[in-house]
Amino acid sequence: MTGFDIALVRLLLAAAGSLAAGGAVWGVALLCRRYLPALAQHRSLWLLGQIAVAVVFAAMLLPTTQRLRVVPVIEMNEEAPSPMPAASASPQASATVTPAADLTPAAPALSWHTWLRDAARAWLLLYLLGLGHAVWRWRRAQRWLEALAASGSPLDAAAHVPLPDVIEVAAPISPMLQGLRKPRLLLPRHLRTFDPLQQQLIVEHELTHWRRHDLCWSVAAFALQSLFWFNPFMRLLRARLGWAQEFGCDRDVLRGRPPAERKAYAAALVAQFKLQLRPADMALAFGASDAGAHAPTLAARISLIRTPTTERRRWPRWLALASLTAVAVVSVALQPALGWRSAEVQDASAGAALALDCTVMVDAANGASLVREGTCGERVTPASTFKIAISLMGFDSGVLRDEHAPYLPYQESYASSNPSWRHGTDPAGWLRESIVWYSQQVTSQLGAGSVRNYVQSFEYGNRDIASVAGVDDAVAFSELSPTLRISALEQAAFLRKVVNRSLPLSAHAYDMTARLLKLDQPVNGWEVYGKTGTAAVRLPDGSEDQAQDIGWFVGWAVKDGRTVVFARLLQHPVEADLYAGRQTRDAFLRELAQRVL
Template sequence: MMPIDLDIVLARLLLAAAGSLAAGGAVWAVAVLCRRTLPALAQQRSLWLSGQVAVAAVFLAMLWPPAESLRVMPIIEIVEPAAAPMPATPASAEAHAAMAAAPAPGLGLTSSAADRPLSAWVRDAGRAWLVLYLLGLLHTLWRWQRAQRLLEALAASGRALGASEHAGFAQHTTAQVSPLAVVEVDVAMSPMLLGLFRPRLLLPRHLRGFDTLQQQLIVEHELTHWRRRDLHWSAAALLLQSLFWFNPFMRLLGARLGWAQEFGCDRDVLRGRPPAERKAYAAALVAQLKLQYRPAGMALAFGASEANGGHAPTLAARIGLIRTPATARGAWSRWVALGSLAAVAIANFALQPALAWQAAEPAIEPVRLLARHSPDIAAAQPIATASATLDCTMMVDAASGAALVREGTCDASVTPASTFKIAISLMGFDSGVLRDDHAPYLPYKASYASPNPSWRHGTDPAGWLRESIVWYSQQVTKRLGPASVRGYVQAFDYGNRNLASVAGVDDAVAVSELSPTLRITPQQQTDFLRKVVNRELAVSQQAYDVTARLLKVDAAPNGWEVHGKTGTAPVRLANGRADRDNNIGWFVGWTVRDGRKLVFARLMQHPVTSESYAGLKTREAFLGELAQRSL
């Protein structure tokens, strides 16, 4: 499994925050339209809480790795220039100075602040947003905690009452009120219900001066909040508002939820009551207008509304609806409204672009294998190549180092692809991670996510090299550890020796044949293979013996005994992208006849076809050429 790249996550977080703002605006517009055309529906709590949930859903959907089947907008690729590749030979001091003074590669960008690449700005913006978000969240939580402390102190200052001690409970039995605790406080405030887990009803002492009917209606209002579980609805809304403190539409939707809760309680309390009692209820609302001490927090007060703190316009609207209740609509209207919110959420997600973070060279996104991989294809990572067709044959006497054959372009530095498995095999058997031809046997796991169905089975070292199974290589390098693999590569003096850690690529992958940075020339291949054949590397004799045995090619021409490994990878175009039509194919190893040992490196470029693959074609070509050569 690939590690999470923090900068990519932060960039997604920033984009998701912007997307939630856009979604909030769209959801608020739909909700306001419903309020104007379907006033009875606007009094439902579900409309406003569902609006908040829709905004949160868009945020989470955008934060999650994008599902392209749902996305309409294209992915925005943020290309980050990469460091220049390590030269094969040490550069002079003058060359190092010239490289330091040269502009950064990719997009022609310099290191000045005015010319910073887009990826740097996005990365810095993501980090800054994380800091700002956490500060805002802490401030929001601090305000909520302070309000809760004030409410708790208010409740602690009061006196516990029994239901029979207050006229407002005359029509209720103790069983109907329990387990709700009733507390009377000597504070000029509205009656309120507070406490999610220990619900308490706070009643001001001055309420005893109200008419008995009004006291009963006020108490019934708060008990209705309790029965409807309005505190739980408010808690959910407050949680979303706290997490999305930066989104003003979440506060607006939360305020309208409180507004709908108050209207809902008014409706339930007054259902079936005569006009005289409705008038008394409205008078009680007006009487509370100047007694609105209500700290922000988890509490629901009779005279206040979340919409605007209980001010006169809201009370006037409530009194208007008390006199003339809105006509209820059928269930279809609620489903239409909720369906509209869902459609807005899906549309907002689909229309938000995603971020694809990659480097110009080498790529920093996780390596993805082509669906057309043959068993010997090592990787689909980009390779460095000239625009001319690659074609090189090198054959070197293992003992003397004399070049017997050098034909074609043999100075191209490209990915070793699956030929790097020779080095991994030596490391594995030397370290004990690999024990013999058939140990360890590793079962295939779905988490390996092999794109090639033919690799989705358990295997051992013999099957690994025979079928060129990439996931097994990664398990070997994982057990060796990146530091150990890099140490071996340095000791082997293999290619450019560059197994760099790359953002977005697991280290076990970065040090395998899928390495985005490891490069080798045909000449370097033969240099390495001479050390293998002459057993000049600091590895065990078993490592040499088993590796040679597992690399033996069955069909060898003219009495030659051939040991070799294929490898395939796509050609890199001049614009930096992988060529889907052309692959390079490696076949490297050594041949033995009459006690004479020759090392070879064959590199060819082949069109991509369904018939065969570049590595296999290169092996066939080399074996055919070997049969015709007189060496």
């Protein structure tokens, strides 16, 4: 799949999430309508309900909400076909080929991805058609209203009172307020047959819409309904908003008026209902709304006119707002995140780095593969895991003597980039704190030729450790080597030789290295020996990814006389004061505590 297709799949998931959120919001609104009827007459409840659904939709598209999801991520892993190995005359240039046992049959995945891609593309087409239809309906309604206004004749209003333009039309419409930027009051000619008091109350109703800025609320609700045309709950919420706006105007117009005027107002509402045409979208009419143009709603409205509610307390509004906020948060939290890793997309992106996630576990005695998961054939820098090899070299050659010798004081010429390493240390502290400058002093005393010979005899990764122009040899022959690369599979192969003591090294080198690598606490009965490593991800252009690090944890574990070597490689977002190697170690130890080997 392309990046565009993946975005469409996420859009489809967000649309489904908005449907679920709409149902939850509508349920909360109905509860408010039943148990807090006065609150249901306020327009804010219904518009906030629409906004809550829109917020859920938008939040599901933001990557920052991934951490808020409590539902496990749906991983969509697409395997790309493995390339044929390129012929090479030297180990340094050899391509890494993932063994056949590490491959996953691609046909089912591709079939599933193809279906999902087609569904997402079809959804985009359907959505655009629906949105186009909504825009067409709005334009048609606007043209009808403009033609209606043009067919009428303006009426004079009081010069000293700021009012919208008033236009009288011959069509049997309901008195209505129309126009967002320049509102106009359209009055039907048949209104002249109404009682003067009724005429006054009807006009006051429409002017109350104008004063309350109800047209702005209606435009916002209509825009949200149009954008989410596929969500039936948005239409229901908008209809209830129109219902609440009419009740709000009824309440404001009739506040403090005697029963006789209330009765005249109700009679005018019934008379208008019998004469009118249904108003177009984006107009606020005295006798109708999306929810008010039906006899049952009209009867309820008249009932409230006769017996108005007096509930004015603020706590129901805060309760409703808190409920809608909770619905939005829970809807986001319960929607699954879509995690997609596509080798095709990664290879096609010039600045992208391959996401690394591998676990290898091998029986040290017979070499049987126990666990092999993820991208285990990819060669990357060994980072500080190369300290295992340096430790073996140092103790074998005598440069290192025991866990406390030699002790080397820190010198400013070492120019350590990490302030916490600027102190003297010994071999135990070197491996415990993973101090780079100490590694460089050990390899400097060993000499470039000796280090290179050891790496060749270890068959360590690509075995390419060499002097590099512009790079000090102390750096080039340490864990910071710009040329040395190793895969997780090769790490496991090297460590199996270490555990089986099949390398041409002294027993003292094996003993001291194992002693310094041992973790303090057993895990699920396993005595664990290991070393972490952290390094920046290298992009295809050779630059460092400032947002991603790779983390290594490699070593072996012993339990009941059985030894298992392991290599765990995991890519992490860069976090201050939290090294990727430590995160990888902690993740592996948690996995080890749950694995049955």
